[in-house]
Amino acid sequence: MSNIEIGNLVYLLLLGAVLLSWAFVQNRRNLGRLAQQAIAWGLIFLGTIAAIGLWDDIRGTVQPSLATVTEGNRVEVPRARxxxxxxxxxxxxxxxxxxxxxxxxxxxxxxxxxxxxxxxxxxxxxxxxxxxxxxxxxxxxxxxxxxxxxxxxxxxxxxxxxxxxxxxxxxxxxxxxxxxxxxxxxxxxxxxx
The missing domain is CATH 2.40.70.10 (Acid Proteases)
Incomplete structure (x- = not known):
């Protein structure tokens, strides 16, 4: 991991800690509801991380190489987005x-x-x-x-x-x-x- 990636990770962890602290202070009387919301947001976060991690595989499946070989010696390659x-x-x-x-x-x-x-x-x-x-x-x-x-x-x-x-x-x-x-x-x- 590079220094920039480590710095980004530390920043995100600090931001997450601040947000969690704010949510706890705001909802300290309804901790059951706070726990449900925290679990929901945690699952959303994990789903987003999984989608980002698998993006290259998803892109390759959804948008495979569309090159076509015609006449045995000619290949057409469409321009990607x-x-x-x-x-x-x-x-x-x-x-x-x-x-x-x-x-x-x-x-x-x-x-x-x-x-x-x-x-x-x-x-x-x-x-x-x-x-x-x-x-x-x-x-x-x-x-x-x-x-x-x-x-x-x-x-x-x-x-x-x-x-x-x-x-x-x-x-x-x-x-x-x-x-x-x-x-x-x-x-x-x-x-x-």
Missing amino acids: DGHYYLTLEVNGTPVRFMIDTGASQVVLTRRDAERVGIAPGDLAYSGRANTANGTVRTAPVVLDDIALGPIRDRGVPAAVNEGEMDESLLGMSYLQRWGRIEIGGGALVLTR
């Missing part, structure tokens, strides 16, 4: 969700995704550097044995594992340049071989 394009590819047999980033020179995996596809981030040599919007981060070069998008399969794709924190793996040019044409228009990104 946040304005980005996302694809789920199988990397070494494991589905990984990527944000398409034409500004990234290579495929960049989060540490979590690297572990999922069989790469041990702790054993890597973080000898590379990448300049990001959040500053410079260290990266470790890797080669992805197998990447599949539907029936389209590529082998030996250069990539990097990011040592820093990333929300999403990036599908950069080391993979995208394998396509003959990349077009953006009409609310979709189209990859053609």
Whole structure:
């Protein structure tokens, strides 16, 4: 946990303590009703925390990747609500969700995704550097044995594992340049071989 997260947690605990103290003072004559209200609010709080914790799973289920492979060599990727394009590819047999980033020179995996596809981030040599919007981060070069998008399969794709924190793996040019044409228009990104 970072110092900012610890500070936020302490702030929330103090705020909760103040609110509970105020509720107790205001309702000290009706402690039974106060206990019922406290339980109800506690359940609402726990439900909210559970929904936040499961949000990525819920989002993936409700709004799965809608990429369509047509004619065997053409992929259409609709623009997501946040304005980005996302694809789920199988990397070494494991589905990984990527944000398409034409500004990234290579495929960049989060540490979590690297572990999922069989790469041990702790054993890597973080000898590379990448300049990001959040500053410079260290990266470790890797080669992805197998990447599949539907029936389209590529082998030996250069990539990097990011040592820093990333929300999403990036599908950069080391993979995208394998396509003959990349077009953006009409609310979709189209990859053609």
